[in-house]
Amino acid sequence: MINSRLSLLDRSRTRAGEASPIALHETVARAVRAEWLGYDRVWVAEHHSVPGIAGSAPAVLLTAIAGATTTIRIGSAGVMLPHHQPLVVAEQFATLAAFAPGRVDLGLGRSPGFTPPVRRALRQTDHDFAADVTELRGYLTGRSEVSLHPRPDGPIPLYVLATGAGLQVAAALGLPVIVGGPLLWSDGGALAEYRRAFRPSPQQPEPWVAVSLDVLITDDPDLILPEAWAMARSRTEGEFPPLEPVAVVRAATKTSRQQQYLEQTVAAAITGPRARVESRLAELLERTGAAELVAAGSTYDRAALAASDAALAALFDRGHPTNGSLSRP
DSSP states (O other): EEEEEEEEEEEOOOOOOOOOHHHHHHHHHHHHHHHHOOOOOEEEOSSSSSSTTTTOOOHHHHHHHHHHHHSEEEEEEEEEEEGSSSHHHHHHHHHHHSSSSTTTEEEEEOOOSSSSSHHHTTOOOOOOOOHHHHHHHHHHHHHHHSSSSSSSSSOOEEEEEESSSHHHHHHHHHHOEEEEEEGSSSSSSSHHHHHHHHHOOOOOOOOEEEEEOOEOOOTTTTTTTTHHHHHHHHHHOOOOOOOOOOHHHHHOOOOOOHHHHHHHHHHEEEEESSSHHHHHHHHHHHTTTTTTEEEEEOOOHHHHHHHHHHHHHHHOEEEEEEOSOOOOO
């Protein structure tokens, strides 16, 4: 058994041949199952004008999840703060907290992301991420000259989705981080620097790290292929598409670059039978010192995904239903 917190990141992945709203309803259903399985949290994310992802409005989607659950923590991983005014984000999540008191987490990202037309549509301008986070925190904690209505009854913890620069901001502001991508497989220097430079804050007295990556427990080695193929196509065709069945991916004609990207995504994921996944996750969590795994795996086959979610919960010795006594950093 692995001793750390366990959460899911569901990006509302669409499927080929399905209407996009189905993905949003399935995200809510998955959150309900995750609560029953004993997961600590469920996270959603923000994307815009992406055919393969229906999750464009985290606060709205989280409100639907809040109404369908009772104990599991719910959060964004994350809201891309450069696209929003801090006051508006604070008001959205304060309102969400009114429907799910004591269960809301606010993860913040700094990536400009998306395409130039989307950035123009979002009216994106140059922002100071650290200043925006500080301003947002001021609204949520009641330390700003502008007051929130509704005012949160309790704290809404902030998290930073961190790359190198994000880690520096989180350390300076005393905030926990969620890291993924190449940082997970680096020499650990960036995380060591985050911990060294960390300045305690009222929310977070000491450094705290969660790691996020694709995780699937399965006997089918190809279950990760739909997600890997979508990533390969996004990098070579410029558009992140809906998930396709494994058989379609196997039969697809691939360029050498697409095959390379596909293999890179597969290699970066942790998939396979329970024993293999347990060994690799234990090594990753020990090496990074992470306190939480944010499992972001997805695949076309929703039944296989649900089975993986259940197996992962068992691997972390989660009972069900949850008891609502979850602590938070």
